[in-house]
Amino acid sequence: MNNLKQNVRNIGISAHIDSGKTTLTERFLYLTKKIHRIHEVRGKDGVGATMDSMELEKERGITIASAATYCQWKNHEVNIIDTPGHVDFTIEVERALRVLDGAILVLCSVGGVQSQSITVDQQMKRYQVPCIAFINKCDRSGADPFRVIDQLREKLNHNAVPIQIPIGLEADLDGIIDLISMKAVYFDGEFGDIIRIEEIPDSLMETALEKREELVDAASIFSDELTEAVIEESEIPDKLLIQAIRQGTLQRELTPVVMGSAYKNKGIQLVLDAANEFLPSPMEVDNEGLNLDDNEEPITLTGKKEDPLVALAFKLEEGQFGQLTYIRVYQGELNKGDTCVNVRTGKKIKIGRIVRMHSDQMEDVEKIEAGYIGALFGVDCVSGDTFTAPGISVSMTSMHVPDPVISLSIKAKDNSSETSMAKALNRFTKEDPTFQTFVSNETGETIISGMGELHLEVYIERMRREYKAEIITGEPSVAYRETITCNTPFDYTHKKQTGGAGQYGRIAGFMEPVAEEDFIFENKITGGSIPTQYISSCEKGFVSCLAKGPWLKYPVTGVKIVINDGAAHSVDSSEMAFQAAARGAFQQAYFKARPVLHEPIMKVVIETPAEFQGNVMGSLNQRRGMIIGSHDVGQITAIESEVPLSEMFGYSTTLRSMTQGKANFTMEFSSYKQVPKSVLEAIEKKNEKKTRTGT
């Protein structure tokens, strides 16, 4: 382990799907001698890239789970988390960003800033992650890195400044000009690992000088020394320029842009150099935890290894030796044989084996210090748990976990599949908080829910492949919600006298819609008309009505209940009686409160060749979509729209056939909106049929 913490980089590689993240990581590993051969993501050798360790990822050519790995480059230790590019797996990206200190934003020099890049960028902003941008695929036809830089400025609002320019483009991409050293760099050998440095070709000298001036200009804002050097027109040392760029990057006010082609092995060493030079070490990042002894007040963690341990389990994986827990230590150090506490459960854990991961291979280590990423074996926990030294109660900031928007019923074909399915579900729900599962009380079916069709599809596929579980899937169903629209009073008395002890409870108050919370309960009883000991039973009674609305049996949200009067009986009142009274009051008021049904609306962005845009817009209109607008970039039109999730099932197939496979789309949850009357009638009918047939 490298003991100089200022030479550690915990970085993520994030971007739009298919912009070459996995290929780039593969090149990093090759150049840092972690692997000795290069396998392409969709390579002919059938091995797949090293970071795509899951079989399914290899087949589809996409990255699903973030595999963590580390390598060494020029005396720096680089821990890399390869993050997925598809929106359906955004939680993985968010988790990765939570533990990272810096990121490389990979962009395609042809496709430019695409919708997913915007989502990823917003996530980076949320976690204040400094980044550099790498414009990949400069060897592709239509490559234009300067257009992508303009998009970085306009669409993402980055102060993007190139620190390199390409020597040639498309098929003529020969090398890179480094605007800091003002040298031309060429990448020779089969895998571009032999670097040849030469003078800048005369034909590019003028452009290089112009771009360097822009770079110096942008960097001088972050260094008085550099500004002085510029004013005095004295020579600018490379180190001074690097320091100024670094300063701007750490403040997230400057984004240095590097470029090249991962596939053609051009410029990759310079990306690693840029990560070392401009991205922060763990010492330069302030990490906050929540002090559980002080009402969850945020506290800044010291990052010192002498202080008590605070670590976060950010990813779980089931390997052949049991559960593997990826962990980032924020403070203190975690040694083999130590005992620490899982803050969520309060249970003590003995640390057995500690490893450092290189994709699906591993290396045993004795300890993990603050600022480092590693993995533990045999620790029972869920993703997002915090481990601390005994005696301190600090939890890492809770991560933003979106509610699932789509569910699907699943059934195992036979007994052995059923056992495997249970195992798989147990593991997936631990690994991914956006993937949830439960057994329906009515039908006895197992329901899985997640962030999109593809999200669920991938897990079903993984059950088949990794667990050999044969699964039958039902129709996907949307997470509708019921809510009320007007203020309605209630006054309900629950009275039962059937011999023996009776039941009595009266509750009065009102219910009203509330936008910002799912449920609020307010007790405004004065004078003890309902004795204090029964108030919590009243709340329980109301809460029990929320899981399944009285109208269409969907969960009820956005309801505020205020109780302000009631009555109790000295003998017949009980907790049970008040729970029943609350349920009765809810039923009494609910229909008068004009309930409506809400459905999840997705933000759908479709990128299509302009000639198909009319058809694509038509298809969105047919799906009750609201088109917000379209943006023309050359021959491509990006259509932004909001479409109900219930209308999006199977859309990828429709889009493919409509556009000869030339269009693609991304989809993410936007908001809940009221279901229109015509659709509501269809849902009501479907529900009635379900009730009649009992399915």
Add this chain to the structure above:
Amino acid sequence: MLKKQLILRDPLSSLGYETDETEKKGNFGAVTSRAGVGKTAFLVQIAISSLLKDKNVLHISIQDPVEKVNLWYKELFLNLTQSHDAKESKQLWEALLTKRFIMTFETESFDFTKLINRIDELSSQGIFVPKLIIIDGLSLDNSMQSELNTLKEYAAINNFTIWFSVRTHRHQTDDPVTILQRLGGNSNFLFNMIIQLLPLKDKIQVKRLPLTGELNDRPALLIDPSTMMIKETTKK
């Protein structure tokens, strides 16, 4: 109720324009000022007024992305409805969105033929039929004479009006009416409504410019630069 109240705040009628001018098919309007004074904000207010009257608005922006244009609408609508019931405002906003379509182009990928094709496509498939078109961010110059004339004819046939933002420059000595008059060619004057925004010390003055032969007896309006909303009418 809210809708009716907001319609009363229509910036064009506040400047004395009659409905037959603002809604006449084929009419061109221009909001002119130097850079950064508030042309986009004023155009968006014209668009919101139109949306409130249930007229479909196609907003074309050269340079700005869809999200940014949407944000202009959102902010100005919020400013407009600040003192009204939040729930009612939200419902109204959602209803207005269905009548608006934003189309954005990169400067280099915009041309009038493409625009006409796009509008044709939207209308013929019944996706969107505009009644008002806003064209923001396009630099109009004399080389566009024939295209602008074609567009005006197209607007007349297809029954919509068009408002442009027109940026003026410090070095231009001619008044905006003369500049815009030249765009139509020798005898053809394209623009039927011209509004000028002038920055004053802590406010922006909105003047309806008289076209040739018109009298300049219209009261000017004042805009609060912090909200870009109309504040008051100034004396002549």
